[in-house]
Amino acid sequence: MRNFKQLAWPYIVWCAIMLLLPMLLIFAYSVMEQGNEIVHFQLTFDNYIRFFTDPDFLLILWRSLAIAIKTTIICLILGYPIAYFIANRSDKVRNILVLCITLPMWINMLVRTYAWIGLLSSDGIISSILGIFGFGDQELLYTETAVLIGMVYNFLPFMILQINTALCKMDKSLLEASADLGANKVQTFLRVVFPLSLSGVVSGITLVFLPAVSSFFIPKLLGGGQFFLIGNVIENQFITVGEWNFGSAISMIMAAVMMLLMMLVRKVDAKSGKED
Template identity: 70%
Template sequence: MKTWRRLAIPYLIWGSFMLLLPMLLIVFYSVIQPGNDVATFRFSLSSYVRFFTDRDFLLILWRSLKIAIETTVLCLLIGYPVAYWISRCSQKTQNLMVLIITLPMWINMLVRTYAWIGILSEGGPLSIVLGWFGFHNVDLLYTEAAVLIGMVYNFLPYMILQIHSSLTKMDPSLIEAASDLGASPFQTFWRVVFPLSIPGVISGITLVFLPAISAFFIPKLLGGGGWFLIGNVIENQFITVGEWNFGSAISVIMAMVMMLLMTLVRKADRKASKEEKA
């Protein structure tokens, strides 16, 4: 046991310097303000007060939550049927479909998002297809729809894979028993399949919502600066404006929001697991 603990020491050191120390620095910067002298500083919560008293920043936070919720709902509505269909296929077909879904993830997310600029731009493939159906001169790029398309495209595989993993672990005899007892296909799905897949659904929601609420380059590229989300505000404060204190305060606020959401999701996951065992 002591040997295994010693093997964990390098990871603890790495985690302390690469994970814990940056977080502590962000918290430190968020509660200080520069003093009269360059080398001095003073404790202050003015950055937090500024965020919660400025209507524009609260509006951006609400917009970020709205976009993240819409992305998560769309991923769930699209991902669950796809994951369910894949789980009903043969093992060979499942492996092929999972490979097809994960294949785009081998390419950098930034490159994939850049590709959507060409697809959604005027005269692009999607514009041409819409023209066949009579929809001419439709502005797709630099709109909320473009941001949602980019978000769903990038985060949908996480939802599908989590739900598929949960569905494949399900005991097929439970479905057969429900059918033998006279349950219709819809009743079998709603009372047997869906409740047992809730842990996968919750995991998928977590993996989609958390990165969606803090995304910054997807709205920046596909929104054209017109859809300024909370991730863009943090980037702007650190890189453009140079107000590290205020940027750190926003980062801490978002970290607290994410921790709260993760706690709620974990409680829901535990509740679903207890109901599944019962």
Template identity: 75%
Template sequence: MKRFSQLAIPYIVWAAMMLVLPMALIALYSITEPGNSIISFSITLDHYVKFFTDQDFLIILWRSIWIAVKTTILCLLIGYPIAYFIARSSEKVQNILVLCVTIPMWINMLVRTYAWIGLLSEGGLVQRIASFLGFWGKELLYTEGAVLLGMVYNFLPFMILQINTALCKMDHSLLEASADLGANPVQTFRRVTLPLSLPGVINGITLVFLPAVSSFFIPKLLGGGQYFLIGNLIENQFITVGEWNFGSAISMIMAVIMMLLMMVVRKVEIRNQGGKEE
């Protein structure tokens, strides 16, 4: 046991340097104000007060949460049937379909998002198809719809893979038992398949919502700077404005929101499994 503890030391040091230390610095920046000299500063909560008392910042926060919710719902509605179809396929077909889902993830997300600019721009493939279907003249790029499309496209594989994993781990003899007891396919899905797949659904929701609510380059590229989210606000405070203290305060607010969400998800998962939190 002592030997294993010693082997964990490098990981603990790495985690402290790469995770704990940066978060501590952000927390320190969020509650301080620079003084006249380099080493002098004062403790203040003005940055948090500034955020929660400015209606524009609250609107941006609400807009970010709302589009993350819509992204999560769309990913769930699209991803669950796909994951269900993959899980019900033969093992050979499953491997091919999972590969098709994961192949786009091998390409950098920034590159994939850039590709949508060409597809959605004027004269692009998507606009040509829309024009053919009678939506001539409708602007596609630099809209909320384009941002939502980019988020769903980038985060959908996370939902599919999590749900598919849960469905594949399910004991298929339970489905046979349900059919033997007289349940039709709809009843079997509602009372057996869906409850047993909820852990995958919950994990998928977490993996989609958390990056969606803090995304900054997808709205920047597909929204053209006109659709401003909380991730863009943080980036703007650090890079453009140079207000590191205020940007750190916004980052801490988002970190708290995400941790609260993860706690809620954890409690829901424990309740679904019928267990007790340790």
């Protein structure tokens, strides 16, 4: 039997150069004082202390987590029925529907977000429709609602595709067995379909929550600078303020938060797999 372990070395080297090395550089910047040289530098944890002792940064972190949770919940509520509908179609129809879901993703996310500026503006289509129902005076652009709409629109396909994949892999004979045992459609869904699709739900939650909590250009474009999230703070520290050390510290904190959340999600997924 041939040993293919050596084929993994190029991938390991690529990961070390493209992933591990940048993270090490960011960590090095986060524990260095501003203006230190590479050869001679002094370690400090003031950047981390500054973040956790400043109520404004903690408020922005909480706001980022809150809007990411809202985005994930909305994507789950909208995505599961759509994925369930797609999974129960014939193969030909299912492929067409999946193509319709993935087709907008072929366009750059930044371009798609720019399109929502026109839709949510005071003279846009959505405002015109709201005006018909007497809500024309409400401004949607540059609000939390606009940011949520942009995030849900961009990340909803990830939720749908993951849940649809889990539903398509489900053994259909289990549904027939449930019906033979006298269970109605609601009981079958709650006791058979939904538990078996939890792996897709967990994967969808991961793929939606992680980019939502660190997104910076969606709140920047649709929030108009009035809705500041943690991703905008990091961008501002690097590009505008020029405090790379503090920006690196915030980046490391967010990386740690994401890693903890991923470990939690994997633990929940493994636990649900054992129960199945």
